[in-house]
Amino acid sequence: MKFEFVSDFDIRISNFMVGIVSYGTYIPRYRIRIADVAAAWKKDEEEVSKSLGLTDKSVPGFDEDAATIAVEAALGSLKTFQGDPTDIDVMFVGSESHPYAVNPTSTIVGELLGLGHSYLAADFEFACKAGTAAMQAIAGLVAAGHARYGMAIGTDTAQGKPHDFLEYTAAAGGAAFIIGRDEPQSSQLSSDRRKVDHLSSPVIAKLLADTSYSSDTPDFWRRDGMRYPSHAGRFTGEPAYYSHVTGAARRLMEMTNTKASDYDYCIFHMPNGKFPREVAKRLGFTPDQLAPSLLVDDIGNAYSATTILALGAVLDIAKPSQKIFMVSYGSGAGSDAFVWETTEELVSARGGPASGRKSKQTVRDQIANKTYIDYVQFLKQTHKL
Amino acid sequence: MQSPVKIWRNQKNIASLVGKTGTILSWTIVRVPPGDFTDQAPYPVVLVALEGGKNVTCQLVDYDEKHLTFGQKVITIIRRVMHPDPDGVIPYGIKVKPA
Amino acid sequence: MHIYVTGAATTQFGELWGVSPRSLARGSVLSALKDADTEPKTVQALFVGNMLSGMLGGQEHLGAFFAEELGFSVPAFKVEGACASGGLAMHNAVNSLLSGQYETVVVLGIEKMTDHKPEDVATALMGAGSEEERSAGATFPGLYAILARIHMREFGTTEEQMAAVAVKNHYHASLNPNAQFHNILTVEQVMRSSRVADPLKLLDCSPISDGAAAVVLTTRKMKRSIEIASSVVATDTLGLAQRKSLTELAATRMASDKAYKIAGVQAADIDVAEVHDCFTIAQILAMEDLGFCKKGESAKKIHTVINPSGGLKGCGHPVGATGVKQVVELVEHLRGTAGKRQVKGAKVGLAHNVGGSGATAVIHILKK
Numbered sequence: 001m002k003f004e005f006v007s008d009f010d011i012r013i014s015n016f017m018v019g020i021v022s023y024g025t026y027i028p029r030y031r032i033r034i035a036d037v038a039a040a041w042k043k044d045e046e047e048v049s050k051s052l053g054l055t056d057k058s059v060p061g062f063d064e065d066a067a068t069i070a071v072e073a074a075l076g077s078l079k080t081f082q083g084d085p086t087d088i089d090v091m092f093v094g095s096e097s098h099p100y101a102v103n104p105t106s107t108i109v110g111e112l113l114g115l116g117h118s119y120l121a122a123d124f125e126f127a128c129k130a131g132t133a134a135m136q137a138i139a140g141l142v143a144a145g146h147a148r149y150g151m152a153i154g155t156d157t158a159q160g161k162p163h164d165f166l167e168y169t170a171a172a173g174g175a176a177f178i179i180g181r182d183e184p185q186s187s188q189l190s191s192d193r194r195k196v197d198h199l200s201s202p203v204i205a206k207l208l209a210d211t212s213y214s215s216d217t218p219d220f221w222r223r224d225g226m227r228y229p230s231h232a233g234r235f236t237g238e239p240a241y242y243s244h245v246t247g248a249a250r251r252l253m254e255m256t257n258t259k260a261s262d263y264d265y266c267i268f269h270m271p272n273g274k275f276p277r278e279v280a281k282r283l284g285f286t287p288d289q290l291a292p293s294l295l296v297d298d299i300g301n302a303y304s305a306t307t308i309l310a311l312g313a314v315l316d317i318a319k320p321s322q323k324i325f326m327v328s329y330g331s332g333a334g335s336d337a338f339v340w341e342t343t344e345e346l347v348s349a350r351g352g353p354a355s356g357r358k359s360k361q362t363v364r365d366q367i368a369n370k371t372y373i374d375y376v377q378f379l380k381q382t383h384k385l
Numbered sequence: 386m387q388s389p390v391k392i393w394r395n396q397k398n399i400a401s402l403v404g405k406t407g408t409i410l411s412w413t414i415v416r417v418p419p420g421d422f423t424d425q426a427p428y429p430v431v432l433v434a435l436e437g438g439k440n441v442t443c444q445l446v447d448y449d450e451k452h453l454t455f456g457q458k459v460i461t462i463i464r465r466v467m468h469p470d471p472d473g474v475i476p477y478g479i480k481v482k483p484a
Numbered sequence: 485m486h487i488y489v490t491g492a493a494t495t496q497f498g499e500l501w502g503v504s505p506r507s508l509a510r511g512s513v514l515s516a517l518k519d520a521d522t523e524p525k526t527v528q529a530l531f532v533g534n535m536l537s538g539m540l541g542g543q544e545h546l547g548a549f550f551a552e553e554l555g556f557s558v559p560a561f562k563v564e565g566a567c568a569s570g571g572l573a574m575h576n577a578v579n580s581l582l583s584g585q586y587e588t589v590v591v592l593g594i595e596k597m598t599d600h601k602p603e604d605v606a607t608a609l610m611g612a613g614s615e616e617e618r619s620a621g622a623t624f625p626g627l628y629a630i631l632a633r634i635h636m637r638e639f640g641t642t643e644e645q646m647a648a649v650a651v652k653n654h655y656h657a658s659l660n661p662n663a664q665f666h667n668i669l670t671v672e673q674v675m676r677s678s679r680v681a682d683p684l685k686l687l688d689c690s691p692i693s694d695g696a697a698a699v700v701l702t703t704r705k706m707k708r709s710i711e712i713a714s715s716v717v718a719t720d721t722l723g724l725a726q727r728k729s730l731t732e733l734a735a736t737r738m739a740s741d742k743a744y745k746i747a748g749v750q751a752a753d754i755d756v757a758e759v760h761d762c763f764t765i766a767q768i769l770a771m772e773d774l775g776f777c778k779k780g781e782s783a784k785k786i787h788t789v790i791n792p793s794g795g796l797k798g799c800g801h802p803v804g805a806t807g808v809k810q811v812v813e814l815v816e817h818l819r820g821t822a823g824k825r826q827v828k829g830a831k832v833g834l835a836h837n838v839g840g841s842g843a844t845a846v847i848h849i850l851k852k
Contacts, residue, residue: 029447061446063464071463075404099475112400112463413629414682419607422621430622432630432724440725443620466619478619
């Protein structure tokens with residue numbers, strides 16, 4: 001099957017490939033059962049679970065925030081990164097729960113990772129697609145030769161107002177992706193203008209194509225100074241999630257002249273258990289293509305981390321030369337869509353003794369590493385008490 | 386409020402201690418906390434022997450009862466060390482969790 | 485040259501809501517001067533031992549503060565070393581006499597703690613530990629609990645044995661009119677008291693107290709003088725994480741080894757000792773590190789009577805006052821004026837004052 005490029009972005013039609021070289025994920029260990037949240041508000045537990053399509057959600061420790069979670073995910077990505085932290089020329093962190101309204105999460109993470117001082121840092125915000133927007137931006141910088149490697153992080157400790165339906169799904173997690181390219185390169189950002197003679201960290205998943213679909217659609221928002229977000233109820237469905245996800249997806253398929261059956265896996269943003277299953281169906285994907293990415297059932301919606309945690313889960317099990325179709329969604333609204341193709345290098349990038357690299361936990365390991373807490377403990381840990 | 390300058394000066398120390406393994410030398414569970422830690426109590430404070438020879442005193446998090454034992458393997462992580470003032474700088478520092 | 489304690493007095497120790505620091509100072513110093521039969525105008529310097537005046541009360545510069553209050557226009561110093569502030573003030577006063585600079589000085593140990601919330605006091609007391617310990621949310625009970633747990637594992641020390649220390653000290657305190665507590669305790673009561681920092685419980689811990697103690701030191705032997713045979717200070721690391729040993733307070737051992745040598749005595753010669761029982765485990769460690777018994781054998785009977793005042797646990801622990809109060813107590817026994825708690829035939833006494841979790845140790849050995 002031949003991939004044809006019809007791209008708005010000529011810069012990517014070249015003789016090298018931009019892609020993921022390494023990734024790390026983190027899910028806090030605490031879980032609360034959706035049924036227990038429902039019980040606290042005297043709702044029908046089964047009805048709530050069924051209508052939302054999930055069982056548990058992850059809860060951050062009382063001392064965790066989007067920055068500490070980002071650090072965990074980032075350290076994971078450094079475990080299988082073949083370069084030096086100082087080779088990372090860009091650090092973009094996307095979240096809707098940045099610890100500060102003004103003060104970059106990206107440099108808190110960069111400092112603790114030992115990136116040095118010669119890197120571009122910025123924080124991204126766009127509801128649940130802040131992480132994927134960061135990925136697209138870094139792909140562009142790397143493709144342009146403006147950066148050797150860049151790290152895109154999506155991280156959140158999402159909060160839902162008590163008794164609001166978002167309380168059932170707002171969760172916590174983080175994923176970090178180091179993006180590079182498979183050609184010798186030097187970076188304009190590198191202060192010593194050192195030429196790297198060989199690629200130290202090879203691409204494990206090529207970025208074959210990407211696009212983005214944006215509009216002004218007020219389905220979910222939080223005003224400055226307000227503690228919890230607000231949303232427009234059922235308006236968050238068709239005019240928001242579905243139209244943007246399918247809009248970006250269809251455009252990407254057009255650009256690449258592909259259809260659902262051309263792919264091995266698909267990933268869609270998961271605000272609940274129902275939406276990703278429904279949109280996959282509409283776009284012609286099968287439940288088998290979707291299943292490895294459906295983390296929402298077990299951990300809920302970790303907002304900026306959701307889509308890319310799922311990408312991590314798929315990369316944990318994919319074989320070389322497999323294609324992944326990924327579409328994020330951020331309220332407000334927009335969708336970023338990507339086509340990834342795994343390479344031979346993916347296998348050793350998973351780490352472990354055979355690869356000669358440090359071991360790291362898979363997403364499924366992290367999902368399984370859990371401790372249940374009750375509703376009162378949940379309120380304490382999320383600082384509502 | 387913690388001094389932002391002190392927090393900044395301390396960053397190198399913290400960065401150099403992340404991701405290190407160690408074993409528990411001793412522990413206590415603080416049930417009557419100092420003022421800045423009232424929302425966290427009760428919590429375990431542990432004395433850890435880190436690989437490489439240094440010892441540190443810090444909190445143990447993400448643990449089960451069975452992990453409070455002599456020789457338990459732990460790993461250092463970054464967490465908020467205390468609940469910051471609403472208008473203060475957030476102090477991040479080293480804690481440990483079972484490895 | 486010899487250094488003598490010629491006058492010694494303490495105030496009541498306890499929750500003294502209506503008593504100000506100025507009153508505490510006047511009460512103890514004027515009593516000590518009267519006891520020494522010494523005119524205030526012969527006092528040539530004032531050493532004040534105190535830890536928390538700045539952190540809790542916003543008042544530093546205590547040398548000047550109390551010199552003014554007491555009507556002494558003399559060189560005046562605040563000396564601080566956490567809970568060893570009193571002992572360190574004593575040591576500095578002794579040195580000032582040995583230097584030949586002065587002949588008669590007053591040492592005042594004083595602390596006012598009950599004006600503030602217990603959480604604020606606990607936070608301020610952690611000023612005696614390391615930054616790392618404060619960031620960990622450690623408290624002083626927590627640090628000693630960490631030591632206790634190691635001691636229990638290494639030597640088989642039990643929580644009941646620690647509780648017995650509190651019981652004995654309360655019994656002694658019941659015989660001391662100035663003590664904070666006069667109630668008799670049982671081991672079960674201590675064991676049932678609420679946990680503060682596992683395994684230490686409320687009744688394993690010394691209280692928050694107000695109080696002051698003062699002594700008059702001179703180079704001239706007078707009637708009823710008691711000689712200071714040695715005054716030694718040793719320093720160890722601030723935080724537990726930096727210690728070489730976690731089964732002893734090395735500063736106690738080092739200071740006492742030297743103090744015994746200088747005084748020409750051995751541990752077995754000490755008839756009465758006031759040791760630093762900020763927590764019950766601290767008294768057990770003290771008995772071992774001072775050489776009164778071997779490691780793990782503090783439950784055995786020994787010659788030395790420990791903490792007849794009630795110790796920090798029974799008598800109270802106004803932090804800066806303790807080191808000076810310990811000397812006052814020894815003076816009473818060596819003069820034979822300790823009333824119901826008199827250690828019969830006491831000739832040699834030892835005061836052991838510790839700062840923090842063992843970063844500073846001060847030993848004074850007194851002879852009749």
